[in-house]
């Protein structure tokens with residue numbers, strides 16, 4: 404099988420609500436979708452999301468990197484059938500040969516670019532074989548339970564969103580923090596959700612070390628299960644952990660495998676937040692999860708704001724494979740996007756519950772007309788390729 408054509412779409416879909424955290428206010432999604440087309444005319448789709456404040460990538464740079472570095476390594480080459488091993492990391496290892504480790508001092512890692520191409524390649528190869536990603540990453544549970552997320556907002560909007568999440572009967576909630584009204588919002592959400600719901604916080608690096616330690620002491624009465632990225636990447640997360648009664652999660656601090664090794668060595672956190680596009684695809688995500696386990700570090704499978712059904716599907720497979728993952732985020736689809744791009748609705752239901760995916764490839768069908776409807780830019784390879 405050979406990939407003979409490709410398209411890269413920069414997709415922006417309006418959000419159903421303005422979603423803010425400490426680093427950014429999002430009004431629409433911004434995904435890079437890669438479509439790889441085989442000789443038989445079948446398409447495989449992958450997605451990556453470039454965030455300058457996470458990996459250093461911009462959408463423009465990532466699209467150029469995909470076009471000039473990653474696709475030439477894949478296109479017009481004879482690709483072999485995927486060989487599956489009981490260890491998914493071994494099954495996915497072959498994807499590494501396509502991803503040169505090109506150093507650029509401004510980029511922490513080309514992880515959005517890599518993820519978009521890795522997922523498209525897997526979707527295409529599996530689609531050609533009419534096999535589900537489950538043949539590589541088998542589901543060990545038949546459903547996944549997702550968390551809700553409350554963005555940074557004023558008190559009134561916070562309460563409205565919390566009530567909506569309560570109506571969905573979600574059992575896990577994450578609250579974005581980093582503003583002066585944090586305590587009032589946390590108290591209000593705890594009151595609305597009731598005592599049994601698990602609540603955790605995410606500051607996206609809003610605090611200095613000393614402030615974070617004081618903040619943690621102040622939120623103890625609200626029974627917080629985890630505090631994510633209290634300080635910036637590169638700040639002394641280990642010192643915060645040492646002085647915290649609440650488990651500490653690394654997010655922006657854990658992007659590469661080297662980050663994982665460093666955090667483990669320094670005993671700097673209790674959790675890793677692994678997000679597939681942040682970590683560089685399924686191979687890297689599973690590789691880091693395998694490093695975490697023997698080190699006693701627990702896992703959250705997270706997501707980026709505005710992920711479409713493609714990254715949602717990839718996340719569903721990972722979450723269903725690891726019943727030991729403590730918290731799962733993602734599959735917000737039509738809850739957050741005005742329109743998603745797949746034929747089937749991937750959003751979770753009451754209780755945050757969604758089934759494992761079993762259909763070929765990543766388990767979803769992309770609607771091409773919606774890709775074109777929301778594409779701000781399309782790059783075709785070879786150029787001049789008709790849409």
Ligand SMILES: [Mg+2]
Nearest residue numbers: 605631632654
């Ligand atoms: Mg986070």
